[in-house]
Amino acid sequence: MDKKDIYEHLAEIYLNASPKKKKQDKTHFKLYNNLFIISVLFLVGLGTALISFSSKKNNLPSETALFVINDLHKINFNFNPVKKEAFIINLNRLNLSRFKTLAFSVKNTDSKDIVSLRIEFTNAFKEKSEVYLRNTPSKWQEFKIAFLDFKNITDWSEMSNISFSVEEWNAQKDKGVLYIDNVRFLK
Structure with missing residues (x-):
C-alpha cells in the first residue's frame, strides 16, 4: 500500500470523505439529474398528448x-x-x-x-x-x-x-x- 491508498483508507474510516466517494457521489448526482430531466420531459409529452386528445374529443357535436x-x-x-x-x-x-x-x-x-x-x-x-x-x-x-x-x-x-x-x-x-x-x- 502506498501513501495515497492509506490516506484514502483513513479518510474513509474517520471522515467518510474519500475522493473516490466524492467522484462516485458526482456520478450518482448526474445520473439522478438526468433521470429527473427525462421524467419531466416524459410528463410534459404525456400531458401534451392528453390535452390534444381531449380537445379533439370536445370538438364532437354536442347539445346543451x-x-x-x-x-x-x-x-x-x-x-x-x-x-x-x-x-x-x-x-x-x-x-x-x-x-x-x-x-x-x-x-x-x-x-x-x-x-x-x-x-x-x-x-x-x-x-x-x-x-x-x-x-x-x-x-x-x-x-x-x-x-x-x-x-x-x-x-x-x-x-x-x-x-x-x-x-x-x-x-x-x-x-x-x-x-x-x-x-x-x-x-
Missing part, C-alpha cells in the same frame, strides 16, 4: 339541454263526454331566451289511431302559441320543434307553462293513450 321532465308521462284520453286531455308543465317564469328548440319523445299506443298532439307555450304576459304534431307514431320517436315555430311568443324570458294536449277533433278514436318522455330545451 335543460331537462324539464325526463320521466315518462301518460296522456290517457277518453272523449265520452267531450273534453280535452292535457299534460301541463309549470315553468315558474323560466327564462328560455337562451334556448332555441323544444325536444321530446312521443309514442301512440294504438298504431291504427291517427292522433295529433297540440304543444302550447304560455308566457307571463299571457302570450300563447301552439304547434300541432300530426300523426303521432306508434313507436318511440324524438321530435325537435324550433321556438321560431311558436310564432305568437315574442318574449321567452318569463315562460309560464308548456302543455301537451289531445283534442277530440284531432283523434280518430274516442279513447287512447299517448306517452311523452324526455321533455327538454336545447340551445
Whole structure:
C-alpha cells in the first residue's frame, strides 16, 4: 500500500470523505439529474398528448339541454263526454331566451289511431302559441320543434307553462293513450 491508498483508507474510516466517494457521489448526482430531466420531459409529452386528445374529443357535436321532465308521462284520453286531455308543465317564469328548440319523445299506443298532439307555450304576459304534431307514431320517436315555430311568443324570458294536449277533433278514436318522455330545451 502506498501513501495515497492509506490516506484514502483513513479518510474513509474517520471522515467518510474519500475522493473516490466524492467522484462516485458526482456520478450518482448526474445520473439522478438526468433521470429527473427525462421524467419531466416524459410528463410534459404525456400531458401534451392528453390535452390534444381531449380537445379533439370536445370538438364532437354536442347539445346543451335543460331537462324539464325526463320521466315518462301518460296522456290517457277518453272523449265520452267531450273534453280535452292535457299534460301541463309549470315553468315558474323560466327564462328560455337562451334556448332555441323544444325536444321530446312521443309514442301512440294504438298504431291504427291517427292522433295529433297540440304543444302550447304560455308566457307571463299571457302570450300563447301552439304547434300541432300530426300523426303521432306508434313507436318511440324524438321530435325537435324550433321556438321560431311558436310564432305568437315574442318574449321567452318569463315562460309560464308548456302543455301537451289531445283534442277530440284531432283523434280518430274516442279513447287512447299517448306517452311523452324526455321533455327538454336545447340551445
